[in-house]
Amino acid sequence: MSTAGSSKHGAPVTMRDVARLSGVSVSTVSHVVNDKPGARIGKDARRRVQEAVEQLGYRPNVLAKTLSRGTSAFIGLVADEIATTPFAGQIIHGAQDEAWKHGFVLLVANTDGNAAVEDDAIAMMLEHQVRGILYSSWYHREISVPEALHQTDTILVDCFAHGSGLPAVVPDEEQGGRTATEELLAHGHRRIAFLNTTTPSPAQTGRLAGYRSALEAAGIGFDPALVLPVAPDQGGGYAGTSHVVDSGASAVFCHNDRVAMGVYDGLRERGLRIPDDVAVIGFDNQDVIAAHLRPTLSTVALPHYELGAAGVRMLLGVDPAPDDEPRLVACPPVLRHSV
Amino acid sequence: MSTAGSSKHGAPVTMRDVARLSGVSVSTVSHVVNDKPGARIGKDARRRVQEAVEQLGYRPNVLAKTLSRGTSAFIGLVADEIATTPFAGQIIHGAQDEAWKHGFVLLVANTDGNAAVEDDAIAMMLEHQVRGILYSSWYHREISVPEALHQTDTILVDCFAHGSGLPAVVPDEEQGGRTATEELLAHGHRRIAFLNTTTPSPAQTGRLAGYRSALEAAGIGFDPALVLPVAPDQGGGYAGTSHVVDSGASAVFCHNDRVAMGVYDGLRERGLRIPDDVAVIGFDNQDVIAAHLRPTLSTVALPHYELGAAGVRMLLGVDPAPDDEPRLVACPPVLRHSV
Numbered sequence: 001m002s003t004a005g006s007s008k009h010g011a012p013v014t015m016r017d018v019a020r021l022s023g024v025s026v027s028t029v030s031h032v033v034n035d036k037p038g039a040r041i042g043k044d045a046r047r048r049v050q051e052a053v054e055q056l057g058y059r060p061n062v063l064a065k066t067l068s069r070g071t072s073a074f075i076g077l078v079a080d081e082i083a084t085t086p087f088a089g090q091i092i093h094g095a096q097d098e099a100w101k102h103g104f105v106l107l108v109a110n111t112d113g114n115a116a117v118e119d120d121a122i123a124m125m126l127e128h129q130v131r132g133i134l135y136s137s138w139y140h141r142e143i144s145v146p147e148a149l150h151q152t153d154t155i156l157v158d159c160f161a162h163g164s165g166l167p168a169v170v171p172d173e174e175q176g177g178r179t180a181t182e183e184l185l186a187h188g189h190r191r192i193a194f195l196n197t198t199t200p201s202p203a204q205t206g207r208l209a210g211y212r213s214a215l216e217a218a219g220i221g222f223d224p225a226l227v228l229p230v231a232p233d234q235g236g237g238y239a240g241t242s243h244v245v246d247s248g249a250s251a252v253f254c255h256n257d258r259v260a261m262g263v264y265d266g267l268r269e270r271g272l273r274i275p276d277d278v279a280v281i282g283f284d285n286q287d288v289i290a291a292h293l294r295p296t297l298s299t300v301a302l303p304h305y306e307l308g309a310a311g312v313r314m315l316l317g318v319d320p321a322p323d324d325e326p327r328l329v330a331c332p333p334v335l336r337h338s339v
Numbered sequence: 340m341s342t343a344g345s346s347k348h349g350a351p352v353t354m355r356d357v358a359r360l361s362g363v364s365v366s367t368v369s370h371v372v373n374d375k376p377g378a379r380i381g382k383d384a385r386r387r388v389q390e391a392v393e394q395l396g397y398r399p400n401v402l403a404k405t406l407s408r409g410t411s412a413f414i415g416l417v418a419d420e421i422a423t424t425p426f427a428g429q430i431i432h433g434a435q436d437e438a439w440k441h442g443f444v445l446l447v448a449n450t451d452g453n454a455a456v457e458d459d460a461i462a463m464m465l466e467h468q469v470r471g472i473l474y475s476s477w478y479h480r481e482i483s484v485p486e487a488l489h490q491t492d493t494i495l496v497d498c499f500a501h502g503s504g505l506p507a508v509v510p511d512e513e514q515g516g517r518t519a520t521e522e523l524l525a526h527g528h529r530r531i532a533f534l535n536t537t538t539p540s541p542a543q544t545g546r547l548a549g550y551r552s553a554l555e556a557a558g559i560g561f562d563p564a565l566v567l568p569v570a571p572d573q574g575g576g577y578a579g580t581s582h583v584v585d586s587g588a589s590a591v592f593c594h595n596d597r598v599a600m601g602v603y604d605g606l607r608e609r610g611l612r613i614p615d616d617v618a619v620i621g622f623d624n625q626d627v628i629a630a631h632l633r634p635t636l637s638t639v640a641l642p643h644y645e646l647g648a649a650g651v652r653m654l655l656g657v658d659p660a661p662d663d664e665p666r667l668v669a670c671p672p673v674l675r676h677s678v
Contacts, residue, residue, distance in 0.1 A: 026462040123365040148366040234631040292573040
């Protein structure tokens with residue numbers, strides 16, 4: 001699209017484009033285009049704004065533009081628990097940055113996983129003629145797709161629904177598990193325990209598969225006695241510490257940073273030092289924990305920001321949307337002092 | 340307002356109102372009102388939807404309605420760091436719930452505290468003819484008001500700007516500090532240390548004032564030797580532990596939960612038990628820490644959800660907006676096992 005009034009991505013020219021071109025503040029542009037009484041704007045600034053408006057084909061009322069185009073410059077983001085986890089926020093952040101880059105605005109709805117609220121949120125977004133919807137979960141899982149999502153372009157973010165035909169983008173759990181295990185192997189550990197989660201999930205199976213494949217690549221046989229499923233929090237890690245110690249492992253890969261925090265307490269009570277006696281690696285890179293344990297925790301990051309950004313790119317056709325298996329986003333290592 | 344097509348708060352009737360009245364799903368309403376080809380909707384459901392549309396005065400295009408009214412059913416929320424703190428998310432949550440209750444939709448922008456991004460975000464919201472803007476900070480502080488905010492109704496949430504004329508809603512830091520100290524006093528402690536923050540802020544002065552007033556009310560003189568400012572994180576708490584122990588205090592009030600987490604490590608290294616040897620209380624109720632330390636941490640909660648909800652109520656005139664001092668929201672105690 002290259003009609004006047006649209007940027008190269010088909011999104012409308014905005015007040016900030018006008019401000020940039022004319023070298024004045026957005027506030028000044030607003031005064032000029034809305035012809036506010038009482039605003040003291042210099043003749044020169046007023047002229048520059050008017051020239052920029054003309055040059056860019058800017059129309060002050062974005063909603064009027066939307067009506068004439070039939071779709072808005074909104075992208076919807078439906079999230080189950082943005083607000084109650086420090087994690088999902090980064091999905092919003094990545095989606096917002098990428099949406100803005102292409103001239104779109106994000107409409108965010110937090111549903112707490114409540115189906116009625118979700119229905120309301122999707123209806124609201126359809127009424128606002130969104131370009132499409134990102135439907136996201138605060139943890140990687142298979143979902144059932146709300147019926148109304150089929151009425152617009154939808155991308156699943158941090159979740160997937162086999163057979164739904166909806167493109168999805170999720171973290172590469174297997175690569176993440178391999179990365180964590182490789183970090184322990186690189187420090188000479190051969191007997192590596194794994195405190196996995198008891199919760200069935202792609203994270204449970206994927207991280208285990210990565211742990212196994214890293215061991216196999218290093219010529220170390222898989223020993224099921226070294227793997228213990230625990231509750232995926234501090235209590236689970238604390239309770240699982242005895243198993244780690246009894247197994248004779250010199251290192252432990254924890255399903256997440258909260259489990260690792262519990263293991264720290266368990267090892268400390270036994271007078272064992274990290275990493276000298278037992279090396280510990282986590283998963284998630286939950287900053288308030290990982291960066292502040294003593295010693296600071298080496299871990300693998302969940303790529304939440306990138307999941308949000310990739311979802312927007314897929315929705316807008318900047319990146320191709322896979323129609324079969326979910327697209328995988330890599331989980332990078334974050335190395336600190338526990339290995 | 341009581342014209343057809345508007346709810347009692349002046350917000351438009353939505354697709355979900357139609358769905359509720361006609362007893363069908365939002366998806367079905369969407370099919371009927373948009374007359375989608377290929378949709379198989381029963382005659383009875385179609386009739387009920389059409390009756391509800393007529394009865395409620397529903398018009399399918401919310402953007403057209405907005406144009407005809409001159410203001411939209413949007414409320415803007417500009418936040419500096421929603422995504423990078425687990426806290427600010429609850430402000431969004433509270434604002435969203437309250438906005439929806441009154442038929443408004445929240446437009447959220449995360450600015451990372453970047454002035455140019457903030458300017459863009461406010462411009463976007465003005466272009467969408469928002470009913471008003473909540474301008475929020477991830478921690479309670481005085482801000483300078485971006486010029487463009489004066490072009491619409493604005494409420495400051497978790498921040499304030501003396502002399503700006505903008506209404507504000509903030510946590511009651513002094514009451515929070517008093518509550519924390521009273522909890523320690525109630526358990527018989529008389530010599531109570533306070534690890535305050537080194538960062539000048541309303542939290543620093545307010546919590547200290549609350550600590551002093553609780554002591555005074557209990558007939559205990561203020562001893563400046565018991566107060567030590569530390570970095571407001573785990574490292575600060577860890578470093579401050581020796582001061583607490585050397586002071587002979589039997590209890591410590593920590594500026595926040597992260598400081599308390601550092602104190603736990605410091606006390607444990609000295610072989611001191613919580614709460615038997617030293618009782619500990621935090622501030623913030625940062626769940627991933629407070630609910631999972633060993634023992635779990637008693638603390639005082641920051642009322643983020645309520646700040647967001649109160650901001651929307653003040654913006655919509657449901658609650659009166661103070662035009663002088665910020666409105667204070669209470670910080671409730673959250674009692675666990677460290678006192």
